[in-house]
Every structure is written in C-alpha cells, then in structure tokens.
Amino acid sequence: MMGWWETFFPTPTCCLCGSPYRAPGWAPIWKRICSPCIERLFPIRGEVCPRCGRPQSIRGHCSDCQRMVQTFLEANRSSLSYRSYTRESIHLFKFRGKVSLATPFAEMMTLTLVQAKWHIDRITYVPLHATRLTERGFNQAELLARLVARRLRIPLVHCLERRVVTPFQSHQGRRARQQTLIDAFVLKSGLERDVADKCWLLVDDVYTTGATLQECASLLKKAGATKVYSLTLAR
Template identity: 35%
Template sequence: MERLIQFFFPRRCSFCGKVGDDPCDECKKFIRFIQGKTCEKCGIPIGDFVYSLCPSCQRESFTFEKVLPVFYYEGIVRKGVHLFKYRGFYQNALTFSNLMANKIISSNVHIDIVIPVPISYERYLKRGYNHSYLLAKNISKTLKVPLLDALKRTQPTKPFYNLSREERRREIKNRIAFKKGYENIVKGKTVLLVDDIFTTGATADECSKVLLKSGANKVYVSVLAITKLSRG
C-alpha cells in the first residue's frame, strides 16, 4: 500500500514542486532563515538597530504580542506558498508547519490554544481547503495543544494584493467573529494565531482584537513568511 501511495503521490519539494527530496538540493541553496536580533513585534531582523521595534512597528499599534516568521516572503519561499495556496499542493502544509513549529519552540513562548486565520466560504469552495487550518492542525500536533477552528469571516473581502495598508484595515474591520459556541473558549488563554504570510498585519490584528476582547491573555502570530515591503 505504501509503495502504491508513493507511486501516485510521490514526494515533492515543497518549494519548487519537483519530485524528490523535500527540500531538494537546489532549493536548499536559496533557503534563508530569519535569524539574529529581531523586532519585538513583527519579528524581522533589525541587526544593530538601537530600538527594540523596527521603524514600521514604531508607527503601528498592533494588539497581538509578536509575530514569529520563519522566512522572508521572496524567491523560492514565495513559489512554495503559491504552490500550496493556488496549485493544490496541500501536502506542503506538513513541511511548512514543521518549520513554523520549530520557530515557536525555539522562541520559548507558552501556548494554550492554536487557532487558524479564517478564509471566506467563497475562497474555501474555490480552493477546497483553508491553508491556514492545515498549517495550524499540524502545529497543534507538534506542540501538543488543542486546535480550535473558532473564527469566521462574517463577510467576503476584496483580494488584498492590490490594497494599501489602510485599505486592508478598512476592508477587514469588523469582519472577523467567533463561530457560534466558541465565544468564551479563549478566556484566560494564550493563543497562537496561524497564517501563511504576514504583510501589513491588518488581518492578524483584527483577529487578535476579537480574541483579546473575549478574554484571551495574549495572542502570538505564527507565519511561514513576512514580506519586506510591509515593514517600510
């Protein structure tokens, strides 16, 4: 049975999609992990910058505790995420979530509950799965903490890729809510909110506001990658 599965679903590199090792030898050459001194809010490297927050986060008022990114959203990472979200390579979730879980563990943060960022019902039907849920599911197994698919989008939103920071905030405002029966589940808990990419932080912040308003103690944000442009 295992050989039959491998024949029809061969192992592929999560970053380029080629059959073989994951990651493949070629992609390994270009993988660059975020390391060193990082911003205490968004998690990007800040090197010898004198302040604990990057210039962008000094201008923001995010409600979550901190973002825990593994990579910058560029090159082969961008390609791997595209395969994962838009080309049906849902098996990438295992590799990506393992990397994200390792980042969380090395950051030495305590987590009580793992919650995925919700997508609209329309996008779920089109894609066939919620990519954030697949990541969160595997992370919860690794961390050995409960997974709760507790949030929902109350209305569809425009695609964010061509919207500015403020437009994204306005678009997502008041469009995140708890699913029925989950309203009090996070009270007194430290929540790990899971998504694939952190761009401007509008969605993560709106989710965090909902969680904190319902009594969550803290909210950490786990993402595979963060965009450089979002930190300008």
C-alpha cells in the same frame, strides 16, 4: 532494472524541486527539502523585530512597530522571508493545490515557534470566507495550524469566522487593508468562555502589514484572551 534496495528504500527527492538527494528516511520532513531550496527560501535567521518578527540588523523595534499606536498581538514570528522563491512555493501550495507542501512548511513553523519559547494554551487560525473555501477547496492557514498543533500537542480550536469576502490583501496598501477588514471577522457564538484566560496562537500563511492578524487578535482579546501571539510561514 531497479535493485531490491531501491524498491524498498527509494532515493529521497526534494519536496519542492523534485531533485534526488541523500537524506536518511527518518529525517524530519522539512529536512527532505534539499539544501539549495532551503537557502532559496531565505529562512529568517539572526536579529528580528521583537514585535513583528521582521528581519533586521539592529536590536529593538522596527520603524513600523515604533509608529504603531495600538496592538492586540504580543508578538509575531515567521519562518521565511517572502521573496521570489518563497512566494512561488507558497503560491504552489495555496493556489495550485500542492497540499503536500503543508507538512514541510508546518515543520519549519513548529521549529520557529519552539525557538520563540512562548507559552501557548490554544491554537487557532485566520479563517477563509465560505465562498473562497469552496473555490480553493481548503484553508491553507487551517492546514498549517492543524499540523503545528498536532506536532506540539496543543489543542486546535476553530473559533473565528470570516463573514465578508475581502479583496486579496497583497493587492492593497496598508490603509486600504485596514478599512476592508473592519468587521470582516467574528468570534463564533458561544465560545467566549473558551477563549477567556488563555494564551492563544494565531496561524496564517503570510504576514504582510499584520492587519488581518491584528483584526483577529482584537476579537480574541475582547473575549478575554490573556495574550495573543501570531505565527506565519513567511513575511
């Protein structure tokens, strides 16, 4: 039989594996992921490429960014390395509807953003096409962006629309991704003046080649955004 203290103060359980562990009830929600799971998620620490946020052992731009001819993003930062356990956890959130993971994931991203020390005026996110939104029931990028914006008290603006159903980016190479994303997004009508002269943050769940974020950033820059940064959960 449970004691009264267990009724009112149940033992916290890990948001990912469900294992009970000791943590104060007032701890930030991301700290309610147990230590073994945090390590299995491979948080990005140490040196990263200043442009794309890729973890690396040396300073300076990574080889991909050195070859990049044009970029609309000032920089990207990601919280986790997209390895097996991280991939499984994101799939659990994204494709199997475990939206409760949005809160700890967004807390991790908020910490990453604070550490980046960027000045951000507005936050937006990579949109889903209406067909995909109906199938999934939610946009994972929007959920994460909404929680980050609320945590930092920065206005969230739905200013981009996806007008083409593109193949899943993880199934394509870099060049194919760039081709399928041409004209896939559009800035919502009448928002040009709201975009201009502001520093924007684009939020998505995963950074792969950066093609999706570059395409969205190009629309914001063409509308007069002074700078566009991006923040993703993993890369």
